[in-house]
Amino acid sequence: MSVQDILSAENELTHMLGAQQAVVLSTRIRLARNLDGMPFPGWAKVPQRKEIAERCVEALNRSPKFRRGHVLRMGELTDLDRAVLVERHLVSKELASGKFGAAVISKDQTCSVMINEEDHLRIQVVKAGWHLRGTWNIAEQLDDALGPDLKFAFSEKLGYLTACPTNVGTGLRASAMVHLPGLCLAGHMEKVSRALSQDGLAVRGWLGEGTEAAGNIFQISNQQTLGLSEDAILRHLGGWIKNVVEQEWNARRKLATEEGDKFVDRLSRSLGVLRYARLLTSAESMNMLSHLRLACDMGCLPEERRHIVDRLMIEGQPAHVQMRQGGELDSDGRDLRRASVVREALREFPEPGPPTA
Amino acid sequence: MSQPLKCSLCEEAATVHLSQVVQGKVTKVHLCEACAQKGGATDPAIFQLADALIAPAVAPSLICPHCGFTDIDFRKRGRLGCPDCWKTFGDALGGLLIKVQHEATHVGRAPVGVAPVGQLRHRLEVARTEMEVAIAAEDFEGAARLRDEIAQLELQLRHS
Numbered sequence: 001m002s003v004q005d006i007l008s009a010e011n012e013l014t015h016m017l018g019a020q021q022a023v024v025l026s027t028r029i030r031l032a033r034n035l036d037g038m039p040f041p042g043w044a045k046v047p048q049r050k051e052i053a054e055r056c057v058e059a060l061n062r063s064p065k066f067r068r069g070h071v072l073r074m075g076e077l078t079d080l081d082r083a084v085l086v087e088r089h090l091v092s093k094e095l096a097s098g099k100f101g102a103a104v105i106s107k108d109q110t111c112s113v114m115i116n117e118e119d120h121l122r123i124q125v126v127k128a129g130w131h132l133r134g135t136w137n138i139a140e141q142l143d144d145a146l147g148p149d150l151k152f153a154f155s156e157k158l159g160y161l162t163a164c165p166t167n168v169g170t171g172l173r174a175s176a177m178v179h180l181p182g183l184c185l186a187g188h189m190e191k192v193s194r195a196l197s198q199d200g201l202a203v204r205g206w207l208g209e210g211t212e213a214a215g216n217i218f219q220i221s222n223q224q225t226l227g228l229s230e231d232a233i234l235r236h237l238g239g240w241i242k243n244v245v246e247q248e249w250n251a252r253r254k255l256a257t258e259e260g261d262k263f264v265d266r267l268s269r270s271l272g273v274l275r276y277a278r279l280l281t282s283a284e285s286m287n288m289l290s291h292l293r294l295a296c297d298m299g300c301l302p303e304e305r306r307h308i309v310d311r312l313m314i315e316g317q318p319a320h321v322q323m324r325q326g327g328e329l330d331s332d333g334r335d336l337r338r339a340s341v342v343r344e345a346l347r348e349f350p351e352p353g354p355p356t357a
Numbered sequence: 358m359s360q361p362l363k364c365s366l367c368e369e370a371a372t373v374h375l376s377q378v379v380q381g382k383v384t385k386v387h388l389c390e391a392c393a394q395k396g397g398a399t400d401p402a403i404f405q406l407a408d409a410l411i412a413p414a415v416a417p418s419l420i421c422p423h424c425g426f427t428d429i430d431f432r433k434r435g436r437l438g439c440p441d442c443w444k445t446f447g448d449a450l451g452g453l454l455i456k457v458q459h460e461a462t463h464v465g466r467a468p469v470g471v472a473p474v475g476q477l478r479h480r481l482e483v484a485r486t487e488m489e490v491a492i493a494a495e496d497f498e499g500a501a502r503l504r505d506e507i508a509q510l511e512l513q514l515r516h517s
Contacts, residue, residue, distance in 0.1 A: 034440055039424045043438035118436065140466075147468040153440030156474050158447065159463025161440040165450055166457050168443075170465040200459075227460020229476060 003081040006070060006090070007323060011109040012128035022297040023245045024130035025177040025217065025310065028089075029139040032162045032171035033121040033146075036153040040163035041100070041116040049100040049116055056115045059149040060104040065111050065142055074101040080328060083319035089126065092117060111142060118163050119171075121150070130176060130245075132238050136230070159226065169226030172233055176241045181216040181294045182251030183244075192244065193218075200224050201240055215286035215313060220244070256298060256355045267295040267352045275346050279332070280339040285316045289342075292349075299356030305349060312345055364389035421445045472517030481510045 034040065038052055053073070060066050074082060074096060082096040085103065095101040095117040102115040114122040123146070125139040153161040159169040167173070183189045193203045204219045220241065222233045256263045270291035274280070289309050296306040314320065321334050321341065329337060362371040364387060371387035417427030426438025428449065437446060454461050467473035484507050491500040 036440060037423075039426075039439040040437060042434065042436050043424060043426060043430075143466075144469050148470065152468050154468050154471060155443060155463075156467075157462055158443055159465055159467075159475065161443050163436040165437075165454055168454070169458070169460075169463045172465070224458055224460070226454065226458040227462055227464060229465045229479060 003072070003077065003084055004323070006088070006105065006109065007084065007320070009107075009109070012126075021129040023178055023180070023248050024241065025179055026126055026128050027131050027135045028124060028126045028173075028175045028177070029135045030173040030175075031121075031123040031139055031143055032119040032160065032167045032173075033123060033143070033150075034153045034161060034163070035120050036151045038120065040118070041098075041120060042118065042163060046100065052120050053100060053102050053115050056113070056121055056150065057102060057104060059146055060113055062149065063142070063145050065145070066104055066106050066113075068107045069111075070103075070105040070107075072103045072105065074103075075099040080319055080322055084323050087317040087319050088314070092122075094118060095122075111138065119167070121146075130241065132174065132176075132234055132241075136174070136234055140230075166223070167225050170228070170230050170233065172225055172230055173221050174234055174237050175219050175221035176237070177217060177219050178241070178244060178248070179215070179217050179290065179293055180244070180248050181290050182248045182255060184216045185255055186251045188247070188251060189218075192247065196220060196240060196244075199236075199240065201237065214283055215290040217286075217290070217313075252294070252298060253357075264300060264352055264354060267291045267300055271295070271301075271346065271349060271352060274342050275349070276343070277339045279335040280316075280342060281335055282316065282318055282338070285338060285342060286313060289313050289316070292346075295352050297357060300352040300354065301350065308345055312342055316342060362387045419445055419449060472513070474514065474517050477510050477514050477517070481507060481514070484510065 035052060035055065038044065039048060041049055041052065044052065057071055061071070072081075072085070072091075074091075077085075082091070085091045086093055086096050090105055090109070090112050091101070091103045091114055095103065095114045098116065100116050103112055104115070105112040110126055112124045112126075114124070123139060123142055125135050125142070127135045127138075155161055160171040162168045162171055180189060180192075183192055196203050200223050202221050202223050204221075205214065205217070220237070222237050224233070228236070259266075270288040274285065274288050274292065277284075289312055292301065293306060293309045293313075295301040296303050296309060315324070316338050318334055321338050322329050324341065325333075325337050363369070364371045367389060369389035371389055417429045419428040420426070421438055421442045422445070423441035424439040426442050426445075428446065431437060431446060437443065443450075451461060462475060464475040464479035465473070466476060484503050488500050488503040488507065491497075491503060
């Protein structure tokens with residue numbers, strides 16, 4: 001199984017197999033788990049790291065969830081392969097930069113487990129759209145299925161023991177990837193971001209920690225993992241996401257009403273650029289695609305076109321563009337190739353009309 | 358180019374540099390602006406605090422018997438060495454846990470086969486409060502249901 005197989009396989013996030021939603025692109029649950037009695041990956045010696053990887057891969061291979069899935073060892077992949085996996089959010093930058101990390105990915109790509117990242121295991125479940133409970137249920141089942149086999153490090157007082165004090169307890173990070181062009185255009189994003197962080201939620205850019213919010217896409221997640229039950233963590237995040245989605249819709253409707261022709265003009269110009277540009281940088285295409293997504297949500301473009309925009313956001317990332325080309329490209333080469341991929345995909349797009357949503 | 362000095366308390370770039378001379382012994386403390394303001398750069402206690410933080414850099418005061426990880430390693434990496442480190446460093450990390458987590462006790466799930474004691478205790482507390490509320494509201498049916506749940510939780514906790 002190669003990274004190429006993963007890219008060409010249809011999945012929820014790129015092929016509209018799951019329910020697509022206007023504001024929430026995807027829901028993610030991550031559980032940090034460690035094997036009792038083994039040093040954490042950052043402190044383990046090389047033979048120990050190999051042993052950890054073997055034990056975890058074996059246990060995951062026995063799990064029905066990963067039947068006919070992919071086992072990817074970072075040391076055996078090319079730089080480009082690893083970069084693509086990072087862009088897909090299937091592995092983290094940290095895992096990709098080490099030699100002894102591995103990732104086990106389910107056939108449908110909703111479940112992935114990172115091995116030898118900061119913790120021995122990072123169990124991840126991702127669903128397209130906003131499905132907090134459904135995503136959590138899958139993660140919980142996986143956790144329970146793997147636990148007896150792997151014997152997780154656990155203390156009555158501190159819960160699941162992790163390498164970093166910021167994950168101890170539940171080891172749970174629940175997050176939503178949200179598209180907030182309305183709040184960004186209205187200049188409210190900073191205020192929203194501040195309110196969220198004051199109430200214990202982290203707001204990050206599209207590729208997680210330390211990245212910019214390209215395309216008006218943000219990742220919102222819980223920070224506290226100790227002293228709250230999983231249920232309380234999910235309810236807290238869920239309440240805020242509902243609130244943010246509502247505020248985003250208010251901002252969009254207000255903009256559409258107040259701006260009138262200017263609103264549709266902005267979306268139409270973006271389509272124009274995307275359709276005719278010969279060179280497109282990653283940042284420019286993300287920001288213009290964000291406008292197209294907004295146009296689909298608002299009824300300016302047919303809603304069923306939204307998944308094409310979503311796919312271009314993923315496939316327009318630098319490593320994806322190079323993978324498609326079949327090898328490494330310099331920055332100009334990528335911009336040229338990206339523009340041609342986007343142009344081709346948007347050729348049949350109709351002209352944006354007035355908003356109906 | 359030389360690395361800028363780091364704050365003795367938080368790893369930010371230090372902009373405030375203090376020297377204290379006591380009986381010929383010089384102690385230097387480097388602080389970032391935020392820590393200097395918070396700690397009061399003129400407060401002599403800052404030297405004691407910095408002492409406690411700097412001193413173990415010479416000799417570790419805590420070592421995990423399982424994996425050999427020390428408090429100095431933790432200061433460098435911000436991550437622990439192994440799950441057993443939590444036994445050795447748990448108490449020392451108490452303050453940090455409260456700072457980053459606001460809580461010090463797990464109330465969530467437990468692995469299959471392990472009683473989720475924290476979760477049960479937490480639910481017990483909540484159920485007791487809910488029962489009081491139900492009684493005050495004369496919702497005796499609800500209160501009876503909660504009384505049964507409480508009895509059940511107490512039983513589970515006794516057997517765990």
